[in-house]
Amino acid sequence: MKTFKIIVLAKQVPDTRNVGKDAMKADGxxxxxxxxxxxxxxxxxALEQALRxxxxxxxxxxxxxxxxxxxxxxxxREGMFRGADDGILLxxxxxxxxxxxxxxxxxxxAIKKFGDVDxxxxxxxxxxxxxxxxxxxxxxxxxxxxxxYVEEIQSVNEQTIxxxxxxxxxxxxxxxxxxxxxxVTGSAAPCRARNARLIMxxxxxxxxxxxxxxxEDYVSLFNERPYLNITEWTVNEVEVEAEQLGLSGSPTxxxxxxxxxxxxxxxxxxxxxxxxxxxxxxxxxxxxxxx
Amino acid sequence: xxxxxxxxxxxDGAIANVSFELLTKGRSLADQLGCQLExxxxxSKLEGIEAQIYPYGVDVVHVxxxxxxxxxxxxxxxxxxxxxxxxxxxxxxxMGATPIGRDLGPRVSSALxxxxxxxxxxxxxxxxxxxxxxxIYENLLYQIRPAFGGxxxxxxxxxxxxxxxxxxxxxxxxxxxxxxxYKGKLKKIDVAKxxxxxxxxxxxxxxxxxQKKVNLxxxxxxxAGGYGMGSKENFAAxxxxxxxxxxxxxxxxxxxxxGFADHDRQVGxxxxxxxxxxxxACGISGQIQHRAGMEDxxxxxxxxxxxxxxxxxxxxxxxKGEVMDVIPKMIKYYKANSK
Numbered sequence: 285m286k287t288f289k290i291i292v293l294a295k296q297v298p299d300t301r302n303v304g305k306d307a308m309k310a311d312g313x314x315x316x317x318x319x320x321x322x323x324x325x326x327x328x329x330a331l332e333q334a335l336r337x338x339x340x341x342x343x344x345x346x347x348x349x350x351x352x353x354x355x356x357x358x359x360x361r362e363g364m365f366r367g368a369d370d371g372i373l374l375x376x377x378x379x380x381x382x383x384x385x386x387x388x389x390x391x392x393x394a395i396k397k398f399g400d401v402d403x404x405x406x407x408x409x410x411x412x413x414x415x416x417x418x419x420x421x422x423x424x425x426x427x428x429x430x431x432x433y434v435e436e437i438q439s440v441n442e443q444t445i446x447x448x449x450x451x452x453x454x455x456x457x458x459x460x461x462x463x464x465x466x467x468v469t470g471s472a473a474p475c476r477a478r479n480a481r482l483i484m485x486x487x488x489x490x491x492x493x494x495x496x497x498x499x500e501d502y503v504s505l506f507n508e509r510p511y512l513n514i515t516e517w518t519v520n521e522v523e524v525e526a527e528q529l530g531l532s533g534s535p536t537x538x539x540x541x542x543x544x545x546x547x548x549x550x551x552x553x554x555x556x557x558x559x560x561x562x563x564x565x566x567x568x569x570x571x572x573x574x575x
Numbered sequence: 576x577x578x579x580x581x582x583x584x585x586x587d588g589a590i591a592n593v594s595f596e597l598l599t600k601g602r603s604l605a606d607q608l609g610c611q612l613e614x615x616x617x618x619s620k621l622e623g624i625e626a627q628i629y630p631y632g633v634d635v636v637h638v639x640x641x642x643x644x645x646x647x648x649x650x651x652x653x654x655x656x657x658x659x660x661x662x663x664x665x666x667x668x669x670m671g672a673t674p675i676g677r678d679l680g681p682r683v684s685s686a687l688x689x690x691x692x693x694x695x696x697x698x699x700x701x702x703x704x705x706x707x708x709x710x711i712y713e714n715l716l717y718q719i720r721p722a723f724g725g726x727x728x729x730x731x732x733x734x735x736x737x738x739x740x741x742x743x744x745x746x747x748x749x750x751x752x753x754x755x756x757y758k759g760k761l762k763k764i765d766v767a768k769x770x771x772x773x774x775x776x777x778x779x780x781x782x783x784x785x786q787k788k789v790n791l792x793x794x795x796x797x798x799a800g801g802y803g804m805g806s807k808e809n810f811a812a813x814x815x816x817x818x819x820x821x822x823x824x825x826x827x828x829x830x831x832x833x834g835f836a837d838h839d840r841q842v843g844x845x846x847x848x849x850x851x852x853x854x855x856a857c858g859i860s861g862q863i864q865h866r867a868g869m870e871d872x873x874x875x876x877x878x879x880x881x882x883x884x885x886x887x888x889x890x891x892x893x894x895k896g897e898v899m900d901v902i903p904k905m906i907k908y909y910k911a912n913s914k
Contacts (some may be wrong), residue, residue, distance in 0.1 A: 414645075421684070423682065430678070432649075432674065435753070454784035455780050455783050456783075489813065535688065536692060543727055544731075552892060556894055560894075561908050564892060573852050573853050574820050
């Protein structure tokens with residue numbers, strides 16, 4: 285029987301709860317280096333759904349695929365600590381400045397290179413952009429069906445998968461063929477914790493770039509334990525058309541960025557008198573808040 | 576050709592509010608661009624639906640009516656939109672930022688290689704100068720949206736690719752009829768030519784869709800009551816104020832648990848999240864679970880007899896007093912000042 289292969293698409297995202305002044309570059313793109321980086325929350329929900337499939341199908345494998353800078357290898361290790369088998373880091377300067385479409389193109393090319401896959405699972409959206417576009421766009425580029433807003437993978441076999449979708453006003457149970465692309469919402473089960481045994485096993489897992497900084501002992505370690513190799517692909521490893529990558533491959537351009545200045549609110553104190561409430565209602569009407 | 580298109584979302588045979596809001600915005604964009612407004616409706620049993628759409632100033636309504644097209648599934652709707660857009664070449668295409676629009680939009684944009692901006696809060700027409708290419712673009716769609724957890728507001732443009740696509744959340748834009756007698760044209764889509772059998776590989780086994788009785792998400796003004804309201808009877812005052820201001824009544828969990836209001840009005844972590852233009856918190860102390868569901872409201876008024884209520888720390892206006900005394904005054908002076 286052939287192996288059931290799952291790819292989990294994950295993104296390392298800046299923790300948008302802590303955006304400082306120096307987080308934006310002059311060209312309007314985000315300076316991710318200036319922010320703490322975390323595993324995108326809904327991608328963790330997606331990983332959990334993949335792990336449940338793996339629990340159910342003997343021999344199933346999970347590969348975490350991410351596109352990002354060198355340090356995005358951190359989330360591949362994080363995935364391994366929770367039960368993923370291996371990971372692929374898609375990293376190249378040529379990918380910088382990609383919008384969702386250019387990102388989806390690059391990811392779809394990496395999946396093509398990966399080869400046969402039975403299920404592609406990712407979070408519905410990432411907290412830095414909240415667009416929810418990459419999942420469906422990857423599906424379209426691979427000519428696979430998509431099921432979005434999935435809360436639970438209810439059952440799966442080699443041909444079909446049954447899913448529960450959580451919509452604004454209810455739920456939907458759908459049956460989709462294998463392979464399909466599934467995007468998982470934050471209302472799905474939280475991801476299981478790291479496993480101590482897996483931390484021990486994978487803590488030295490590294491990409492080729494990371495290994496170049498390691499010493500001789502490590503080299504023998506990676507030869508003895510091939511599972512510690514995190515695959516690293518640049519544009520040279522995936523078949524891509526350069527003009528479809530990065531800024532040139534992005535139909536959308538950022539014209540302008542305005543910072544929202546957050547400050548502690550200084551509430552206006554109003555007495556419950558006729559005169560004060562009259563002034564308040566006038567002010568709300570004049571500012572078009574009401575009326 | 577090159578018109579503004581709006582995808583009309585259908586739920587249980589009825590047109591979604593967000594679609595009317597987009598038609599209204601689409602009409603004003605079309606006016607500025609000097610082009611026509613067209614709508615696309617895809618579903619089943621749509622006989623006569625165009626009559627509800629024309630009054631928003633719609634010049635052409637495209638209808639794809641086929642039993643297999645409802646309820647919504649991704650692939651057949653994508654095929655129809657993609658084929659239609661290839662033929663009609665819209666310059667702008669708008670969809671609701673709903674589970675349907677956010678499922679369909681990216682798939683369509685990928686197939687057409689056109690830019691899509693999700694969850695826009697504002698759409699404008701403007702120009703753009705590309706200094707590098709020494710090129711000036713006129714009449715672009717400015718797609719304005721918050722990003723980065725609401726820490727920035729970005730203006731996105733698609734200079735070269737068409738259509739310029741955007742999704743907009745329900746309740747963000749106003750819905751307004753252009754003219755009850757507006758004359759548009761009906762164009763029936765030949766569904767069999769647009770879809771193929773592979774588009775139906777996903778089957779819906781079960782659906783539990785509850786009709787929303789209360790639509791808090793779409794209300795521009797929310798008058799919310801807490802445990803401090805004291806009784807279900809006192810909530811009547813909130814309904815009166817909401818009615819006058821064109822808003823909806825919401826409640827905190829404590830008020831719902833006390834039986835003052837129905838569960839579908841609950842705002843907060845275990846209820847609905849709302850971002851109205853104005854949130855009037857009446858007799859609500861403002862526990863963190865409640866604040867999580869409303870703190871993004873544009874303006875917050877807290878009416879409370881307790882000066883130290885946590886809600887006051889996120890309020891723009893704090894009225895110290897008894898709710899049952901303040902609300903009649905608000906109604907009175909709203910009526911006196913509004914034209």
